[in-house]
Amino acid sequence: MSAQLTADALTLFRGDRCLFKGLSFALNSGELLLLRGSNGSGKTSLLRAIAGLLELESGTVYWNEVAVRKEPQIFQNSLVWMSHQPGFKGDLTLIENLHYEASLRPQSNQELDEVLNRLGLNRLKRLPMRSLSAGQRRRVALARMLLADAELWIMDEPVSNLDSEGRVLAMELVGEHLAADGMVIMAAHQDVDIDATVQTIQLQ
Amino acid sequence: MTDQDQQLPGVVTGLVAIVRRDLLLVWKRPGDVLNPLFFFAMVATLFPLAVGPSGEQLQFIGPGVLWVAALLATLLSLNSLFLSDYEDGSLEQMLVSSVPLSALALGKSAAHWLANGLPLVIVSPLIAVTYQMSFFAIVVLMVTLLLGTISLSLLGSIGAALTVGLHRGTALLSLLVLPLAMPVLIFGARTVSLVAAGDGIAGGLYFLGAYAVMILSIGPFATAAALRISNE
Numbered sequence: 001m002s003a004q005l006t007a008d009a010l011t012l013f014r015g016d017r018c019l020f021k022g023l024s025f026a027l028n029s030g031e032l033l034l035l036r037g038s039n040g041s042g043k044t045s046l047l048r049a050i051a052g053l054l055e056l057e058s059g060t061v062y063w064n065e066v067a068v069r070k071e072p073q074i075f076q077n078s079l080v081w082m083s084h085q086p087g088f089k090g091d092l093t094l095i096e097n098l099h100y101e102a103s104l105r106p107q108s109n110q111e112l113d114e115v116l117n118r119l120g121l122n123r124l125k126r127l128p129m130r131s132l133s134a135g136q137r138r139r140v141a142l143a144r145m146l147l148a149d150a151e152l153w154i155m156d157e158p159v160s161n162l163d164s165e166g167r168v169l170a171m172e173l174v175g176e177h178l179a180a181d182g183m184v185i186m187a188a189h190q191d192v193d194i195d196a197t198v199q200t201i202q203l204q
Numbered sequence: 205m206t207d208q209d210q211q212l213p214g215v216v217t218g219l220v221a222i223v224r225r226d227l228l229l230v231w232k233r234p235g236d237v238l239n240p241l242f243f244f245a246m247v248a249t250l251f252p253l254a255v256g257p258s259g260e261q262l263q264f265i266g267p268g269v270l271w272v273a274a275l276l277a278t279l280l281s282l283n284s285l286f287l288s289d290y291e292d293g294s295l296e297q298m299l300v301s302s303v304p305l306s307a308l309a310l311g312k313s314a315a316h317w318l319a320n321g322l323p324l325v326i327v328s329p330l331i332a333v334t335y336q337m338s339f340f341a342i343v344v345l346m347v348t349l350l351l352g353t354i355s356l357s358l359l360g361s362i363g364a365a366l367t368v369g370l371h372r373g374t375a376l377l378s379l380l381v382l383p384l385a386m387p388v389l390i391f392g393a394r395t396v397s398l399v400a401a402g403d404g405i406a407g408g409l410y411f412l413g414a415y416a417v418m419i420l421s422i423g424p425f426a427t428a429a430a431l432r433i434s435n436e
Binding site: 079089 | 304
């Protein structure tokens with residue numbers, strides 16, 4: 001099933017400053033939307049606004065031609081959000097965190113152990129999250145995305161803190177998700193080398 | 205990856221998951237719960253020492269002191285209800301999850317009550333003994349605390365959700381929650397006092413029950429709305 005995310009004339013102010021005005025785009029299954037811009041240009045705000053975490057000044061986001069504001073739950077069933085903060089509990093172990101997360105959203109049929117193996121997290125399973133490095137936590141956040149059955153991935157600088165191997169892996173996973181008819185919206189500073197339709201939005 | 209075979213997590217699954225997670229966190233870090241409980245026990249046991257051993261006097265002030273201490277202990281524990289979720293980003297993950305936010309809010313309140321309210325109810329008879337309260341008065345005290353702390357947890361969740369984005373929102377949180385908690389305090393303490401006077405207590409218990417049900421029906425929705433605003 002192909003899905004579509006459309007944004008119509010999005011405008012957002014932070015204080016007095018206009019971050020973007022009249023921003024529109026249409027994203028189809030298998031496409032990547034890349035947000036570019038210097039620090040503080042509003043990439044994260046745009047991602048948060050699309051995810052519904054931030055109220056827009058004006059404009060509408062449509063998911064399969066239904067306004068997200070009207071049916072937020074349907075949209076949220078199809079999205080995973082990877083923010084700067086991983087959103088895991090430091091006192092709980094990696095596996096406890098992921099078990100809890102599994103109850104929050106529909107799950108894909110990927111095996112937990114396989115996903116952890118692939119991300120190199122298998123031997124960290126029983127460690128409390130706080131003892132993991134920032135890069136390792138990023139990998140766990142990637143595991144969350146793989147385990148979720150969501151068409152739309154919204155990622156805020158997914159490769160920050162990752163080592164070079166991790167960056168390659170993250171891009172590989174994004175590529176696979178796109179190949180499986182998924183959609184990705186990503187804020188990134190680096191160039192991405194992905195074999196898919198890539199749209200770019202440059203924020204001032 | 206089609207909508208047809210998508211297994212959505214149910215409301216109950218999400219609710220149970222968050223209660224389980226929060227209780228697990230309490231288990232790994234018991235200090236957060238023990239502090240308010242300790243505060244309750246300390247304040248309540250210091251009064252008999254300061255006031256003196258006169259049984260009549262103690263029985264007179266007992267219900268009020270115990271109830272005030274319970275209310276303040278609950279307020280003390282409310283501040284941290286959403287704070288760590290807000291700071292580590294797990295609140296954001298709740299906001300964009302497939303489980304309705306009001307269900308998760310209800311789960312947070314339930315976990316708060318299980319970890320903070322219920323221990324107060326369990327400990328209260330031990331402390332009530334120092335006030336030379338009768339057996340029946342102690343039972344009534346426990347019932348009023350049981351109903352009252354449910355209301356306070358749900359009510360406090362709304363306040364905690366509204367103030368979570370503010371730095372040092374403690375004073376504001378108390379200011380928001382206290383006026384709405386006043387009926388609980390008044391009816392809770394008075395009902396226990398009425399036992400000593402030999403009057404009927406049903407009215408007070410009915411009121412506390414009705415208040416708890418009312419807040420149970422609107423609290424989670426209000427908390428969810430407040431969380432959305434606070435997280436912008």
